[in-house]
Amino acid sequence: MYGATQMRYLxxxxxxxxxxxxxxxxxxxxxxxxxxxxxxxxxxxxxxLDAILQSLRGNVDAEAxxxxxxxxxxxxxxxxxxxxxxxxxxxxxxxxxxxxxxxRRDLGEDASLLDVLxxxxxxxxxxxxxxxxVIHDADRMEELLGVIGRFPGVDExxxxxxxxxxxxxLGRVFVIVDLVVGLLVLIxxxxxxxxxxxxxxxxxxxxxxxxxxxxATNWFIRMPFLLSGALQxxxxxxxxxxLLMIAxxxxxxxxxxxxxxxxxxxxxxxxxxxxxxxxxxxxxxRRHLRI
Amino acid sequence: xxxxPDPDRTAAGASPTTFDPLQGPLDPRTIISAYHVDLRYGNxxxxxxxxxxxxxxxxxxVVGPSGAGKSSLLRLLTMDEFPTEGRVIxxxxxSSRMKRSRIPLLRREIGVIFQDFRLLEDRDVFDNVxxxxxxxGVGSAEIKRNVTRVLNWVGLYHKRKQKVITLSxxxxxxxxxxxxxxxxxxxxxxxxxxxxxxxxxxxxxIDLLFRINNAGTAVIMCTHDHIMVRQYGExxxxxxxxxxxxxxxxxxxxxxxxxxxxxxxxYRPHEEGAQRRQPESWERAVLDVDGGEEG
Numbered sequence: 001m002y003g004a005t006q007m008r009y010l011x012x013x014x015x016x017x018x019x020x021x022x023x024x025x026x027x028x029x030x031x032x033x034x035x036x037x038x039x040x041x042x043x044x045x046x047x048x049l050d051a052i053l054q055s056l057r058g059n060v061d062a063e064a065x066x067x068x069x070x071x072x073x074x075x076x077x078x079x080x081x082x083x084x085x086x087x088x089x090x091x092x093x094x095x096x097x098x099x100x101x102x103x104r105r106d107l108g109e110d111a112s113l114l115d116v117l118x119x120x121x122x123x124x125x126x127x128x129x130x131x132x133x134v135i136h137d138a139d140r141m142e143e144l145l146g147v148i149g150r151f152p153g154v155d156e157x158x159x160x161x162x163x164x165x166x167x168x169x170l171g172r173v174f175v176i177v178d179l180v181v182g183l184l185v186l187i188x189x190x191x192x193x194x195x196x197x198x199x200x201x202x203x204x205x206x207x208x209x210x211x212x213x214x215x216a217t218n219w220f221i222r223m224p225f226l227l228s229g230a231l232q233x234x235x236x237x238x239x240x241x242x243l244l245m246i247a248x249x250x251x252x253x254x255x256x257x258x259x260x261x262x263x264x265x266x267x268x269x270x271x272x273x274x275x276x277x278x279x280x281x282x283x284x285x286r287r288h289l290r291i
Numbered sequence: 292x293x294x295x296p297d298p299d300r301t302a303a304g305a306s307p308t309t310f311d312p313l314q315g316p317l318d319p320r321t322i323i324s325a326y327h328v329d330l331r332y333g334n335x336x337x338x339x340x341x342x343x344x345x346x347x348x349x350x351x352x353v354v355g356p357s358g359a360g361k362s363s364l365l366r367l368l369t370m371d372e373f374p375t376e377g378r379v380i381x382x383x384x385x386s387s388r389m390k391r392s393r394i395p396l397l398r399r400e401i402g403v404i405f406q407d408f409r410l411l412e413d414r415d416v417f418d419n420v421x422x423x424x425x426x427x428g429v430g431s432a433e434i435k436r437n438v439t440r441v442l443n444w445v446g447l448y449h450k451r452k453q454k455v456i457t458l459s460x461x462x463x464x465x466x467x468x469x470x471x472x473x474x475x476x477x478x479x480x481x482x483x484x485x486x487x488x489x490x491x492x493x494x495x496x497i498d499l500l501f502r503i504n505n506a507g508t509a510v511i512m513c514t515h516d517h518i519m520v521r522q523y524g525e526x527x528x529x530x531x532x533x534x535x536x537x538x539x540x541x542x543x544x545x546x547x548x549x550x551x552x553x554x555x556x557x558y559r560p561h562e563e564g565a566q567r568r569q570p571e572s573w574e575r576a577v578l579d580v581d582g583g584e585e586g
Binding site for chain 1: 399411
């Protein structure tokens, strides 16, 4: 039923509506922008904390110390067998000589202490890199390390499974806190946006009544509000993202190593803001569109 | 017949014969009918057992004091309200079978004007009238043609680009009339259209309503001004405390000398009230509308 004339009218009406209420519209964009800024800031903090947790896990290798007097052939067999285990990504051989070098390097200035020693007390070892899914599961990791420890020729296995357990616990708490706070921020953002749009709708309650009286369908009345709400949402989202980008650039120069949204996430965030703006105006209008 | 013509004009309390088209024969000229309609808010009856039939092309005054239910009756016809009991039929729309989504369709077939004009104040005259066409889905070229036609007709084309708040009350009501008729409705409802206007401007508005009626549109006009109503030879429906207490066809104006003097002073100081419905009379009235407002 509706042709190009009506489409053009609705779009023009959306922009005209924004132009007519320039001040309240700008205030709405600013308020929405602040709510969205909180949302984005929260997401950024989440991303960065998650990255820190991940990088901590990445450094966790297991070390299997070998019994003394192991033949070269036995040692290579053992390496093959360990490598064939499920959950083991790589096995590196560390000779006693390499071990003492590393130790020396770790000690740094105090390396001269080692000069006292007559001979190298360190045994040969395998440094075992575990698969990601094993690192994420402390129980499975402990079990795997037990298996490795029972191989003939392996003297002792050392790992930071306690650290992993700790990280696991921390991660779980973090996810819960994250969900709760994220939900709260999202709900309050919707609430704020809906209320802001409601202000502009209240101004127009009389017009809406008149339009209904003349025979406009609810969608016809709603459309310009939805469009301008979406536009305001997009503006607010871009504003929040822009502010955050500037803040990130400054922080990056000062501290460095702070993660930011990828291009896809930036687009996604602005799309989300647009939707929030539209949903906000839809809920704000609902009361007025009852016949 | 859709109503009882009462030669004695003493039909106080008369209840017209009612044919429910869902049960009995239908007068093909009937465009509006109400059958035993109650409208109740809690314990308060806004309307009680209202029966009314309106034929195509009729002109009806609905009179009665404020709060008698005149506006409630109009709200039933635009289906802003639905009867608590009984049934309202407007054109092809039946209140008891009305879906909310069809209400806009009904409103497009009825023109409505109000005491407070109800124009979109942030828009100009043209856009206000064009909106009624826009919601129907008319294309822009046709909108332009139709809006130009009705604005010329009410004598406001030269003010089409003005914001409506810059217009006088009479002009605003004429814009509202233009908006009400731009979709060529079969029915025009007017709720105290002259309530906010000076007597002279009121006369112009009423003359416009008669012209619209003359073109074939049924007009129902609510007013509490009995004196004015008596000048016209029209059907008068009287509402009191929610009931229709009279439904009278006036064939000739019958005005007491005193009332006539008051009416002439108030409305048309230099013309005979009785001549009001003669064609030349209201042609002249419209000319007055165009000339008078600009001066």
